[in-house]
Amino acid sequence: MKRSVPIAILLLATQCFAQWAPQNSGTTSSLRGISVVDGKIAWASGTRGTYLRTTDGGETWTPAQVAGAETLDFRDVQAFDASTAYLLAAGPGEASRIFKTTDGGAHWTAQYANHDPKGFLDCMAFWDAQHGIVVGDPVGGRFTVLLTSDGGAMWTAVPERGMPAALDGEGAFAASGTCVAVAEKKYAWFVTGGGAVGRVFRTSDAGKTWTAVSTPFAAGKEGAGIFSVAFADTDRGVIVGGDYKSPTVANANAAWTSDGGKTWKLASEQPAGYRSAVAVVPNTQWPTMIAVGTTGSDYSIDGGRTWKHLAEGNFNAVAFAAPDAGYAVGPQGTIVRVAGSAPGGKRPSLK
Numbered sequence: 577m578k579r580s581v582p583i584a585i586l587l588l589a590t591q592c593f594a595q596w597a598p599q600n601s602g603t604t605s606s607l608r609g610i611s612v613v614d615g616k617i618a619w620a621s622g623t624r625g626t627y628l629r630t631t632d633g634g635e636t637w638t639p640a641q642v643a644g645a646e647t648l649d650f651r652d653v654q655a656f657d658a659s660t661a662y663l664l665a666a667g668p669g670e671a672s673r674i675f676k677t678t679d680g681g682a683h684w685t686a687q688y689a690n691h692d693p694k695g696f697l698d699c700m701a702f703w704d705a706q707h708g709i710v711v712g713d714p715v716g717g718r719f720t721v722l723l724t725s726d727g728g729a730m731w732t733a734v735p736e737r738g739m740p741a742a743l744d745g746e747g748a749f750a751a752s753g754t755c756v757a758v759a760e761k762k763y764a765w766f767v768t769g770g771g772a773v774g775r776v777f778r779t780s781d782a783g784k785t786w787t788a789v790s791t792p793f794a795a796g797k798e799g800a801g802i803f804s805v806a807f808a809d810t811d812r813g814v815i816v817g818g819d820y821k822s823p824t825v826a827n828a829n830a831a832w833t834s835d836g837g838k839t840w841k842l843a844s845e846q847p848a849g850y851r852s853a854v855a856v857v858p859n860t861q862w863p864t865m866i867a868v869g870t871t872g873s874d875y876s877i878d879g880g881r882t883w884k885h886l887a888e889g890n891f892n893a894v895a896f897a898a899p900d901a902g903y904a905v906g907p908q909g910t911i912v913r914v915a916g917s918a919p920g921g922k923r924p925s926l927k
Contacts, residue, residue: 582652595853596904596912598886600865601628602653603639603773607905609653609753611661616695619661621650625863629681631658634903634913642675644686651698654703662687662711662728666750668857671694672697672708676728685730695720697770698750699766701758711766711785721767724785738785743771743797749844750819752853753891754804763810765837769801769817774813776805778837791840804853807864811836814880816867818850823848823870830867830878845882847874853893860899868894868904 580858585890591752601607601620607628609621620628620637641647646664654707655661663675666831672690677683694715704811706727706759712720713755719742731797747770756766762782768775774793777786793815795801800819811834818829829851830843851869865876867883868891874883890910896902902914 585812586790592821593888596692596889597915599634599911599913601637601690601911602907603628603700603909605639605909606892606907607909608649608651608751608812608892609663610893610895610905610911611653611655612901612903613657613897615901617655617658618895618897618901618903619653619655619711620903620911621647621653621663622905622909623649625665625722626650627653627661627663628660628911629661633901634911637911640681645673645675645684647671650675651750652700654700654702654708656702660705662700662702662708664697664753666697668696671692674700674728674731687854688722688727694900696750698745698748699753701756701764701830703758703761703782703814707757707761707782709756709764712750712882714748719748719768720767721783725831734783734786740786740788742768743773743775745796746771746775749801749803749817749852751803754806754853754855754893755802757805757807759807759810763807765801765807765813765834767802767815767817769795769803770798771795771801774800774802774815774817776802776837776840780836785859789811789837789840791815791831792842797821802857803851804862805857807837807852808856810878812863812879813837814854814856814865814876815840816847816854816869820850820852823850823877830854830876830880830883834879841881843881843883844878845884847883848872848885850852853904855893855896857896857899857902858882864899864906866894866896866902867905868892871902 652664744840803817
């Protein structure tokens with residue numbers, strides 16, 4: 577496991593200390609999904625049908641494989657407690673599936689399998705334990721969006737009339753399970769790349785109808801665009817991405833909104849390269865956002881307007897339940913937990 581470098585953060589004239597503390601995952605699978613329930617409980621997921629769970633704040637992680645799913649790549653996990661969690665496998669055709677456990681992983685129920693050879697599921701999010709959303713790449717010129725209102729017993733596709741047409745080459749990225757975000761009971765956003773520009777799709781009616789908004793993110797290449805989205809509430813959000821084939825380029829990798837995603841502005845100080853995932857840190861004053869990628873991690877304490885380098889490391893995904901309860905995951909079983917507390921920001925001007 578590659579160790580990250582501790583860092584000291586000067587924040588509001590007060591010296592605060594935060595670092596990523598490496599943990600023993602017990603697996604060498606590449607990890608791309610992370611879901612943090614609270615200070616004790618978290619789940620992770622990755623290749624070879626692997627999932628992991630901790631119930632003691634990361635002191636011990638228990639890795640396992642879903643029976644019969646050993647060839648699947650679990651790019652996303654969403655957990656609600658120590659017993660209940662969903663796994664999303666990303667891949668072409670029937671390699672895209674959804675599973676659920678209600679007994680801590682002792683048994684998994686196969687909830688959904690994609691039978692369209694052109695289909696490819698990318699990410700999922702839940703408003704609550706019963707209401708969730710899954711985003712997949714375009715089929716027939718429109719993005720696939722699946723909705724459930726019964727805890728995944730049934731997943732229903734959004735009708736074509738509710739979804740704008742996709743651009744040529746446009747798709748979503750299954751890099752971290754964070755290409756979709758939700759807020760309150762009816763708001764959701766998902767992000768894209770590969771087309772002429774990176775776009776944000778938004779809904780205010782729980783996924784029934786969508787509008788698409790262009791952003792300052794350049795795309796135009798298969799591996800470039802917006803990879804991740806996070807919202808603190810229905811107004812304040814951030815997007816990150818770039819070109820994963822040029823991971824050190826840092827000219828248009830983050831943007832922010834204060835109007836619910838109707839308009840987006842590039843950060844005036846960008847993260848230090850391509851970023852595959854971003855998370856809001858709950859219970860911070862502005863709030864704080866943490867972004868991660870193959871060249872390290874960065875933080876923002878002003879709603880995504882400016883970013884500062886946090887630490888080195890190769891990470892795929894990040895999630896927080898509280899300032900002192902956050903994890904990042906990456907290749908070869910990498911899991912790190914925030915040590916101390918993530919930085920918290922002062923509310924800036926909205927100009």
